[in-house]
Amino acid sequence: MLPDPLQDHPVAAALDAHLPDAITGGHSEHGEPTLFVTPSRIVEACRFLKLEQDFIRLSAVTCVDWHPADPRFEVVYLLHSLSKNARLRLKCWVSEADPEIDSVTGVWRSANWYEREVFDLFGIRFRNHPDLRRILMPVDWEGHPLRKDYPVHGYKYSYPEE
Amino acid sequence: MRETISHTDTITAEAAEQTVAQPVAQPGSNRRMTLNMGPQHPSTHGVLRVVLELDGETILTAVPDIGFLHTGIEKECEVKTWQQVVTLTDRVDYLANLSNNLVYALAVEKLIGDIEIPPKAQWMRVMLAEFSRLNSHLVWLGTHALDIGAMTVFFYCFREREDIVRIFEMFSGQRMMTSYIRIGGLALEPPRGWQQVVGKFINAFPSKVDEYEELLDANPIWKRRTQGVGMAPLEDLLDLGVTGPMIRAAGVAWDARKSEPYSSYDKFDFDICTRTENDVFARYRVRLGEMRQSARIIKQALEGMPEGAWQADAPKIVLPEREKMKTQMEALIYHFKIVTEGFRVPAGEAYQTVESPRGEIGYYVVSNGTSKPYRVYMRTPSFGNLQALPALLEGRLLADSIAALGSMDFVLGDTDR
Numbered sequence: 001m002l003p004d005p006l007q008d009h010p011v012a013a014a015l016d017a018h019l020p021d022a023i024t025g026g027h028s029e030h031g032e033p034t035l036f037v038t039p040s041r042i043v044e045a046c047r048f049l050k051l052e053q054d055f056i057r058l059s060a061v062t063c064v065d066w067h068p069a070d071p072r073f074e075v076v077y078l079l080h081s082l083s084k085n086a087r088l089r090l091k092c093w094v095s096e097a098d099p100e101i102d103s104v105t106g107v108w109r110s111a112n113w114y115e116r117e118v119f120d121l122f123g124i125r126f127r128n129h130p131d132l133r134r135i136l137m138p139v140d141w142e143g144h145p146l147r148k149d150y151p152v153h154g155y156k157y158s159y160p161e162e
Numbered sequence: 163m164r165e166t167i168s169h170t171d172t173i174t175a176e177a178a179e180q181t182v183a184q185p186v187a188q189p190g191s192n193r194r195m196t197l198n199m200g201p202q203h204p205s206t207h208g209v210l211r212v213v214l215e216l217d218g219e220t221i222l223t224a225v226p227d228i229g230f231l232h233t234g235i236e237k238e239c240e241v242k243t244w245q246q247v248v249t250l251t252d253r254v255d256y257l258a259n260l261s262n263n264l265v266y267a268l269a270v271e272k273l274i275g276d277i278e279i280p281p282k283a284q285w286m287r288v289m290l291a292e293f294s295r296l297n298s299h300l301v302w303l304g305t306h307a308l309d310i311g312a313m314t315v316f317f318y319c320f321r322e323r324e325d326i327v328r329i330f331e332m333f334s335g336q337r338m339m340t341s342y343i344r345i346g347g348l349a350l351e352p353p354r355g356w357q358q359v360v361g362k363f364i365n366a367f368p369s370k371v372d373e374y375e376e377l378l379d380a381n382p383i384w385k386r387r388t389q390g391v392g393m394a395p396l397e398d399l400l401d402l403g404v405t406g407p408m409i410r411a412a413g414v415a416w417d418a419r420k421s422e423p424y425s426s427y428d429k430f431d432f433d434i435c436t437r438t439e440n441d442v443f444a445r446y447r448v449r450l451g452e453m454r455q456s457a458r459i460i461k462q463a464l465e466g467m468p469e470g471a472w473q474a475d476a477p478k479i480v481l482p483e484r485e486k487m488k489t490q491m492e493a494l495i496y497h498f499k500i501v502t503e504g505f506r507v508p509a510g511e512a513y514q515t516v517e518s519p520r521g522e523i524g525y526y527v528v529s530n531g532t533s534k535p536y537r538v539y540m541r542t543p544s545f546g547n548l549q550a551l552p553a554l555l556e557g558r559l560l561a562d563s564i565a566a567l568g569s570m571d572f573v574l575g576d577t578d579r
Contacts, residue, residue, distance in 0.1 A: 030272050030512050056400055059515075060541040064528055078513060078524065078541065082414070085421050089513065110403030113549045121236075136229040136578055145237055152234075152241050 002026070009033055011053050011088060018048050034089040039075075039101050042092050046077070046107045055079040055088060058104070061114035063122045067148035071095040073124055077104070094124055103129040121146035193217065199563070201230050206567065207305060208574025212551070216560060224555040224563075226548055231578040239538040243504030244270055245345055247535060252339040254540060255576040257298040260290045260330075261518040263343035266538075268424055269514035269527040270345045273507050277476050281468040283347040284426040289360075289463035290333070290342065291425075291516070292456040296367075297326045298519035298571075299449045299456075303374060306446075306568040310387050315377050322370055325363050332359060346480040347473030360464055367457050375450060388442040392566030394553040396440065402550040405543050406521025407452065408570060411437045411444035418517035430459050442569040449571075452519075479505045504533035518543055520571055540579055544572035 005028040006012040012035055016023050022041040026034050037045050049055040059078040066072055071093040079088040094101050103126035104111045115126045116135040123144035126132055134141060143150055200211040209230035215222045235254060239247045251262040264287055271277050304319030327337040332353055334342040342349050378384045396412045409416065417434045419427045435451030437444035473480045481500055482493035499505075509531035515524040521543030528537040547570050554566040 029510050030275075032511075032513055034511075058403065059522065059524055060526075060539070060546075062526060062539040062541075064537045076526065076539075078526065082416055087513070108403070109398075109401045110546065110549060113545065134229075136232040138229070145234060150237075152237055 006033055006035070011049070011055075011084075011086070014053060015045060015048060018052070019045055032087065032089060034091060036091050036093070039092040039094060042077075042090070043102045043104055043107065045090065046079075046104045049079060049088070050107050053081065054083050055081045057082065058108035058110050058114070059087075061104070061111055061118055063118045063124060063146075065122060065146065065148045073099060073122060075101055075118065075124065099124045100127055101125075102127045103132075105129055120144070123147065194222070197560075201227075206574075207572070208577075210548075210572075210574055210577075212555075212563075212567075214555070214560070214563070219559050219561065221555050221558055221560055221563060224552045226551050228545075228548065228574070228577050231574050233575075233579065235579045236538055236540060239535050241534065243533050244507055244535060245500070245504060247538060248344055249339070249341045251540075252341050253575065254542060254579055255518070255520075255523075255544070255573050256338055257301055257573055258294045258518045258520065258523075258576075259338060259340050260287075260294040260343060261516055261523060262540075263341060264291050264425065265514055265516035265518075265523045265525045266527075267343050267345050268516065269512050269525045270507060272512040272514055273510055273527060273529055274345075274479065275508065277346060277474050277479065279347060279425075279474050280471040281426065282470050283472045283474070285463050285467055286348055286352060286472065287343055287425045288427060288430065289460050289467075290330075290340075292459045292463075293326055293329060295456045295519045296453055296460075297323055297330075299453050300326070302449065302519075302568075302571045303446070306571070307378065307384070309564050309568045310384065312378060312381060312384050315374055318370070318374060318377070322367065329356075329359060329363065332356060344480075346476055347471075351472055357464060357467075360460065364457055364460050364464060368454060371450060371453050371457070378446070385443065387562075387565055388446060388569075389439075390441050390443075391558075391562045392442045392445075392554045392569050393440050394550065398553050399440075399550055402553060403546040404521070404550045405546055406518070406571075407435075407445055407448045408521070408547060408550075410435060411448045412440040413438040418515050418522060422515060424514070424516060430462050432459050442565045445569045445571075506531060506533050507535075515541075520544055520573070520576070521547060542576045542579060544574070544576035545579075548572050548577055 002012055002016045002023060003026045006026050012033060019041055022037050022045050023035050024038055025036040057080040059080045062076050064074040066074060073094040075092045075094055077090040092101055103115055113135060115129055116133060118124050119126060119132055120134040120137050121144055195216045197214045197216055198211060199214055200206045201209040211227040213225045213227060235250050239250055248263055248266060251266045252259040254262050300319040300323040304316040307315040330340050331337045334340040334349060399409060399412055413436055415434045415436050420434055432455045435448045437447050477496050482497050486493040487497050507529040509529050511528045513524055513526045515522050523543055524541035526539040527535060530536040555563050
């Protein structure tokens with residue numbers, strides 16, 4: 001279902017025609033088109049956008065924690081097309097109970113480190129990721145620091161009265 | 163390997179000949195060696211560790227290990243007010259502070275919506291962002307040449323770099339962590355007489371670039387060590403998320419200053435520098451060309467600098483002048499509110515990109531309507547570029563790895579945040 005602000009957007013319309021059940025909503029705040037995609041269709045959607053719509057670059061993958069909402073995590077994909085000079089944002093909601101989503105490393109190799117970063121800092125697991133290890137935090141670190149319920153000072157060095 | 167080392171002190175010409183005559187090791191044989199490059203290797207320009215698997219001098223696999231400089235900047239942004247975060251953006255990339263200030267300010271201004279940045283502030287931002295590009299490229303050229311063995315260039319580059327950090331100090335009071343570009347304009351009024359200082363520097367600068375070029379282009383060692391080294395197919399580079407001068411040295415004329423102009427870059431006349439060779443030498447030529455273009459932009463900014471305000475007319479966001487604060491009640495109230503609580507930014511999200519010296523910086527800023535950012539994601543160019551390191555190193559010689567690594571021009575603080 002294509003949302004009203006994106007009815008005329010050619011890329012969104014093409015994606016909707018190709019995968020009718022993939023898009024669940026979207027908006028175009030500040031002139032930046034954003035599509036909400038069903039998590040199970042994210043790889044297909046990305047592959048279509050890369051191969052058919054020329055979004056050859058994946059700028060980044062990141063995540064926003066909307067604790068205590070459910071589903072809690074919003075995984076954000078920032079796409080960029082050089083030939084169209086256009087950017088597109090895809091979003092998938094991932095629940096806290098089962099924080100898993102398919103990896104898009106098969107579509108863009110650059111997703112590798114970005115997904116590792118999201119895994120490291122938010123604890124979201126990417127299925128079929130070739131090398132899902134921590135990247136920024138030490139390998140033996142416990143917890144995922146960018147989650148909203150993780151204290152800014154950390155657990156290890158917190159003072160008792162804090 | 164241990165055996166070889168124990169014999170090195172008594173090596174003779176005969177023994178050396180024998181070493182050469184040894185058969186090339188077969189994959190899987192015990193002559194494979196794992197080498198830790200870093201995290202304190204001087205040529206990694208920070209704390210990067212690369213685990214190299216070697217067969218003799220050939221690199222079989224290279225696995226970068228990052229995170230040694232992770233300081234949790236993104237987490238810390240969430241407990242600072244919107245304006246305080248500017249000081250954190252400085253610390254992401256110590257060579258392009260103003261580009262980071264700029265991208266954050268632009269992203270938040272996009273979220274605020276009804277704020278108009280006066281032309282003088284916009285032009286000033288462009289000029290300072292170009293100075294920070296010069297600063298970064300000069301440090302890169304000096305240290306990269308030093309890595310490869312051309313020592314003299316370092317002193318020449320740092321001579322000009324010193325002038326630039328003095329200019330930063332003149333504007334902001336700080337040589338490196340300037341925090342000069344703020345939400346709503348600039349931090350301080352440009353100092354009196356800045357035109358003379360900038361003018362003197364920028365008139366002399368193009369001849370200095372010629373000097374570097376002369377030093378390096380006529381140097382056969384430099385050429386042999388950079389030409390045909392550190393290459394990877396363009397498709398791989400794009401797929402691995404490489405941006406900036408590296409991708410322009412592979413022939414892609416993509417520059418965010420042209421394709422998505424921000425902060426009145428569309429009013430300036432400059433060219434995108436590209437090369438097609440895609441090797442270390444091409445990256446050096448592209449950066450050299452960018453220095454010339456930056457000098458052109460700064461010159462235009464100097465000559466056409468608009469008059470007028472250097473801060474937006476937005477009393478709820480921009481701190482009032484000291485004099486007004488002492489004499490007007492409203493100004494005092496706004497000052498108190500901004501300093502104690504900070505201003506609120508409407509709920510929403512924005513992604514803003516800026517062409518930094520290293521490539522695409524993108525800040526994805528999410529607000530939930532409070533006086534602190536809900537999430538600040540920093541898409542840093544060094545992180546994106548470093549991911550392509552194995553593509554540049556694998557299958558090549560160990561001795562070339564330093565040249566290839568240096569040509570990527572990453573800053574580890576920028577990678578790890």
